[in-house]
Amino acid sequence: MTTRTRETTRLKPHWSSIFENGRGARLYPYLLVMPAILIAIGVVVYPVVSGITSAFYDVTLRTLNSGDMPFVGMRNFERVFADPNFMRASLNTVIWVLLNVVAQLGLGLALALLLHRIVPGIGFFRSGILVPWVVPSVVAVLTWRWMYDPSVGIVNEMLVRLGVINDYHPWLGDTATALYAVTVESIWKGTPFVMLLLLAALQLVPKSILEAASMDGASGWRMLWHVILPQIRVSFAIAAVLTFILTVNNFNAIWLMTEGGPLNSSEILFTLAYKYGFQRFDLGRASAVATMLFVGLVIATTIYLKLIQAKEAD
Amino acid sequence: MSTSSPARGRATASLKRRRTPKPVRLALLYIGLWAAFIWCVFPFYWMIATSLRAKDEIFARPPSIVPHAITLQNYVDLLVGAQFWRFALNSLFLTLSVTIVSVLLSVTAGYAMARHRFKGSVMLPLFMLYGQMFPPVLLLIPFYIQLKFLGWLDSLYGLIPVYLSYMLPLCVWLMRGFFAQVPHSLEDAARLDGCTRWQAFWRVILPMARPGIVAVATWVMIHTWNEFLYASTFILSERNRTLPLGLSGLIGQYTTDWGMLMAGGVVTAAPILLIFFFLQKHLVAGVGGGAVKG
Structure with a gap:
């Protein structure tokens, strides 16, 4: 059978045989990647370079229309640093990222440990717990906005019934709570993804290690800390960096619940850059903030890459 | 896999008694699973429940967890x-x-x-x-x-x-x-x-x-x-x-x-x-x- 097919295909030269040897063979892989690379240069590389460049030019609607954008050096950055909102947004970004990363990793690990064991009905629980991850982000954010409603929101009603608060509270309308209220939604939405990453890692931990540890009498916390965590440490770090990147880039949650308000109390760098750019149309200053975010994310991505390589070497 | 030895087997027998009994651990596991499930699914449930309520019930205070009457008016x-x-x-x-x-x-x-x-x-x-x-x-x-x-x-x-x-x-x-x-x-x-x-x-x-x-x-x-x-x-x-x-x-x-x-x-x-x-x-x-x- 094999010999027959070989002969028949040999008899019919195929147009693609030009890639078998010589110049065709050398060009072949380049031709395969070419379309994607050309498009990526057009829609990723060029915009990134041009975005960073415009941080050093005076780009506003007026200069855009006249086509004459003067070079201003570091002026955009100086103007950003002089803005008190920028300091506020930087601080908020730190709080926002820290709370999200810590809570999502902690809860994600707890969920992964809960869902790790095969017990009756586990498929039902696993599917249910993935719901926040699957629901479209805009839908999720708007649902939470409705749940936080200051006059008839279910969150208020439940907290009153549990005795946590005495009266309904405008969670998203109060400068003291707006950022934290949005953070709760973001933790709810992001945790299942972390859980998935950690669950996949947990399932790769050899059973023999867990059994040996439990035979040694290691129980509960000690087992978690000394046996399980070291086994999944690389996946844990990957999840941390990914959560960091996703949280810095999480625009929908803040924008659709508070638009960074009230009084910039839930402003993060992303929404600040967006406001500079598309409410004040000061695109140069927006690019300056975006460039700073870009540098932070490139560093985070580099760490992420190193971790992936470490995992492959494991 | 092959690290366990007879001596270790004997040691576990004495240690096992100290640990929480199995039914209790299983019950705790299910309580945890249900808590996580409700936390994750509730907003989704609330979205569906709200979408099936009449306008006056949506804005009633206090809100009730289960809709009193179901209507498809919102979808219509x-x-x-x-x-x-x-x-x-x-x-x-x-x-x-x-x-x-x-x-x-x-x-x-x-x-x-x-x-x-x-x-x-x-x-x-x-x-x-x-x-x-x-x-x-x-x-x-x-x-x-x-x-x-x-x-x-x-x-x-x-x-x-x-x-x-x-x-x-x-x-x-x-x-x-x-x-x-x-x-x-x-x-x-x-x-x-x-x-x-x-x-x-x-x-x-x-x-x-x-x-x-x-x-x-x-x-x-x-x-x-x-x-x-x-x-x-x-x-x-x-x-x-x-x-x-x-x-x-x-x-x-x-x-x-x-x-x-x-x-x-x-x-x-x-x-x-x-x-x-x-x-x-x-x-x-x-x-x-x-x-x-x-």
């Missing part, structure tokens, strides 16, 4: 309006175009990066990963300037290249992961049978990688269907809105029709949830095997 209001269908068609058009283009572009690139050695075969995949992590806010501004220059602002066609900017790198990266999992021996066998390199790819490897390709395509569809930031910045007129934009547009300055908004949320989320629970296995493998493991 939503689906009778021509706007909803317009938004849904816009979303569908964008989703399909972006998915087809990005899968076609990434399938050969992902394969070449997984299988062939060439100048840049190490750097390019890394670049794709970086491309996927770039902050969208940095890309927004040049895109805005470009689209304005080309006159493509407020057009669905203009959004296609914009969406490619973050879907294409993800696609190539995931595809590379899936192709790397197809065994080399298959390709070698096809080549021994006289296939050219292209034929081996097209007739043997591509069909083998189909589950991976379906997973990647589904990811692109889900992301595009849900996308909000770019659409809300570049789409200005009402008739070009996508579903997420249409939903956020239902938020009023002073009053919001939450019943209709939640009904819209259910209808927007439904296709994603359906696709997801049909393809759950493939999609989750994409997260674990393609995106993370590389």
